[in-house]
Amino acid sequence: MLNKIPQAAVPRLSLYYRALLESRGKDYISSEELSKLTNFTAAQVRRDLTYFGQFGTPGKGYAIEGLKKAIVSILGTDKNWDVALVGVGNLGTALLSYRGFEQQGFRVVCAFDSDLRKIGKTLEGIKVQDTTELEAAVKAKNVQIAIVATSAEGAQKVVDILIGSGVKAILNFAPIRPHVPPSVNLLNIDLSIELERLAYFLTKSSG
Amino acid sequence: MLNKIPQAAVPRLSLYYRALLESRGKDYISSEELSKLTNFTAAQVRRDLTYFGQFGTPGKGYAIEGLKKAIVSILGTDKNWDVALVGVGNLGTALLSYRGFEQQGFRVVCAFDSDLRKIGKTLEGIKVQDTTELEAAVKAKNVQIAIVATSAEGAQKVVDILIGSGVKAILNFAPIRPHVPPSVNLLNIDLSIELERLAYFLTKSSG
DNA sequence: CGCCCACTGTTAAACATTTCACAAATAGCA
DNA sequence: TGCTATTTGTGAAATGTTTAACAGTGGGCG
Structure with missing residues (x-):
């Protein structure tokens, strides 16, 4: 397997997993069936899965339970991850109460804000x-993942501190693109930009 | 201009715009300078801009104010868009108070929930x-954009109603991929999947 | 006006991803 | 065991995107 894995194959793997969760009551599922559940092509399903290994049985398809375990192990959602949350505004608070975190093995173990009215509160x-x-807290707890939900202004500084404290992956909601060294995994969720994409599509299709 | 525009070029256009906002005090900016501000290559900056038109002056660069106006017009953020919000849980509420919406010409004009404890409240x-x-409200107000921030369970039904009511673009935060006809623009922001991507990167790099 | 310089816009090449098509592999059955 | 029906895994082709290189263009200046 010298082939490099396309970035886009990873989120597709997550979607295959979701489809498998809906496929109760069967032992095996074919790439054809998986393609119908996910709206990808059967060829892409097979290709994607082979990026990560060989999971199928010719003539039968993929063993559902085995494939689920394999995907969970590839994605790493069978592990537990401690997360630091920086910025407890509207969005940060919403993220804190998001139940999906724990289901995926993510546990927010500390939260930070620079607003005196929020410091000391328990959420x-x-x-x-x-x-x-x-910095002290992240180092003490050996946190590897951080979620940045601050304003644009403070974000780069926060990111710098996080990286200096040993954080290895950052989910950034602030509307900037922070600079990070190549060893750090940065994922941006940028609402402004998504809105502008929507506006673009609408403008194009409706004049 | 027979070339099709790569999907990824649109969000880059937004990032160029951000860089231009930071470039006060100059009249012109070169693709080289823009590339340094955005961390893309100069070739990509030029290529991307030509997807949408010819904005530069050889020997001088791009007129900053003119380019800003052009991008705003291409993206459609100079127009005003009425938005319907479905689902006023933690995330929906956070989105309602997100100030970025109005800056980009998006105005939430109605909000919906199926939880009796929320209906009637003013946020x-x-x-x-x-x-x-x-359906009645969206039709009456001729809303074209909707934000879906419901749970996974209700989301497809909500999306169907929205489309039946004439909505043309949907920003979906629910952790499913709703089915929509090709005429409707759907953009998914899927927190679960982003988390799994992070977990994957971490698993790969740290064993 | 004509030359030079700086920079764009674009053609061609490189690279990456997806799709196609089929050989190889397994299960099931006679 | 040998044959058939399925379905995988994968080379090769098609498609899509990014990078590189440079021809052409406009501005400034003598």
Whole structure:
């Protein structure tokens, strides 16, 4: 397997997993069936799966339980990850109460804000700390993942501190593209840009 | 201009625009300078811009104000868009109070939920209506854009109603991939999948 | 006006991803 | 065991995107 894995194959793997969850009551599923459930082509399903290994049985298809276990192990969602949350505004608070985190093995273990009115409050069982304590706390707890939900202004500084504290992956909601070294995994969720994409599509199709 | 525009070029256009906002005090900017501000290559900057037209002056670069106006017009963020919000849970509420919407010409004009405890409440000046009123309200106000922030369970049904009511673009936060006809623009922001991508990157790099 | 310089716009090449088509492999059955 | 029906896994082709290289264009200046 010298082939490099296309970035886009990883989220598709997640979608295959979801489709498998809906396929109760059967032992095997074919790439054809998986393609119908996910709206990808059968060829792509097979190709994608072979990027990560060989999971199928010719003539039968993929053993559903085995494939589910394989995907969970590839994605790493069978492990537990401690997460630091920086920025407890509207979005940060919503993320704190998002139930999906724990289902995927993510546990928010500390939260930070620079707003004095928020520091000291307890949300979802987590006490909000001053951002000045960020580095010490992240190092002490050996946190590897951080979620940045601050304003654009503070975000790069927060990211720098996080990286200096040993964080290896960042999910960034602030509307900037922070600079990070290649060793750090950065994923941007940028609402402004998604809105502009929508506006573009609408403008194009409706004049 | 027979070339088709790569999907990924549109969000890059948004990022170029952001860089231009930071470039006060100059009249012209070169593709080289833009590339440094955005971390793309200069060739890509030029290529991307020509997908949408010819904006530069050889020997000088791009007129900043003119390019800003052009991008705004291409993206359609100079227009005003009325938006319907479905699902006023933690995330929906956070989105309602997100200030970025109005800056980009998006105005949430109605909000819906099926939870009786939320219906009738007023959030950010918007009175939450029962989801049963969705179709009538969207038709009456001729809303073209909807944000879906419901749970996975209700999402497809909500999307069907929205499309039946004339909505042309949907920003979906629910963790499913709704089926929509090709005429409708669907954009998924899927937190679960982003988390799994992060987990994958971490698993790969740290064993 | 004509030359030079800086920079764009574009053609061609490189690279990446997806689709196609089929050989190889397994299960099931006689 | 040998044959057939399925369905995988994968080379090769098609498609799509990015990068590289440079011809052409406009502006500034003598």
